[in-house]
């Protein structure tokens with residue numbers, strides 16, 4: 001499946017921060033990836049919700065080709081039009097304010113944290129985030145991430161971050177007060193295995209933020225741009241956040257992140273407060289604009305709803321047949337819990353069957369396919385799972 005010399009060269013040349021699956025890809029198209037021998041794999045991860053538009057989407061490829069031959073980057077010392085066009089698109093599609101660009105999800109979390117802290121000033125320096133949430137691995141975003149095992153080796157972290165259990169409305173009321181700069185949350189917590197945060201909790205977060213003058217920041221890095229059905233997951237929750245964080249699928253595969261703020265908080269940053277040399281370059285912005293336009297197509301969102309329902313129904317049937325203990329999903333963001341801690345074996349079994357998935361814990365397998373995945377590949381995934389997961393006997 002993989003040339004062993006590649007594995008050895010990787011181990012000798014790269015820091016061991018990733019537990020890679022034993023496969024190397026050379027080409028991608030739509031929801032499929034191909035290895036050097038031409039074997040087709042159905043990508044049910046989309047690079048952790050990055051290649052949502054599908055691999056090598058023709059509009060993204062054309063935008064990159066056209067822009068690469070004209071101008072790749074200039075830094076933010078100068079004006080370029082693609083970044084303005086992309087910011088206008090994101091503004092009009094979401095909160096109506098202004099945009100700050102960066103290069104990744106962690107950087108988007110950092111930017112939102114800095115914006116909230118600057119707006120709050122020294123008297124309002126506390127931040128509330130959710131237990132089991134994930135916002136990135138840089139020091140600020142790691143401090144927001146509510147997963148102690150990821151934080152342990154890096155303490156002390158950024159101070160004054162409190163974590164509240166999603167669903168604990170009373171705990172949230174206690175944690176948020178006049179010293180709170182912001183509450184950070186995801187509508188669906190992806191990294192711990194696709195757990196939707198209860199709508200009552202999200203609405204309560206809006207209420208307590210309003211009561212105390214804190215910002216509600218919604219991390220749409222994994223859920224955004226039609227992954228769960230609507231363009232942004234918050235749009236189905238009946239709340240309007242003050243800031244959203246975006247990355248992953250935003251670039252159609254190239255690295256770009258952003259925060260969008262509503263107009264009232266869009267003037268918080270002044271020149272020099274924050275920035276990035278690479279960010280908002282014409283190449284990535286041209287690619288991102290093409291990706292965003294494709295991801296916002298109503299027909300694609302309908303496809304996400306239909307294929308998401310198909311996948312969830314298939315996963316629920318596996319539960320009914322005793323192959324799995326529980327199935328969850330929103331749009332094309334799904335997971336199953338296994339009755340035994342065999343998720344890594346299940347992922348290895350799926351790989352051998354030609355399907356890519358990942359395990360978020362010993363018991364949970366997650367599926368985040370490109371949004372263009374077709375019905376026969378969804379059905380193929382469910383059938384492969386039926387073969388790979390032994391029924392509880």
Ligand SMILES: Cc1ncc(COP(=O)(O)O)c(C=O)c1O
Pocket residue numbers: 048104105106107109134135136137186190191219220221222223247248
């Ligand atoms: C919800 C959420 N926030 C932030 C991040 C961090 O994004 P990145 O890996 O681009 O830094 C991720 C990545 O998985 C994520 O899922």
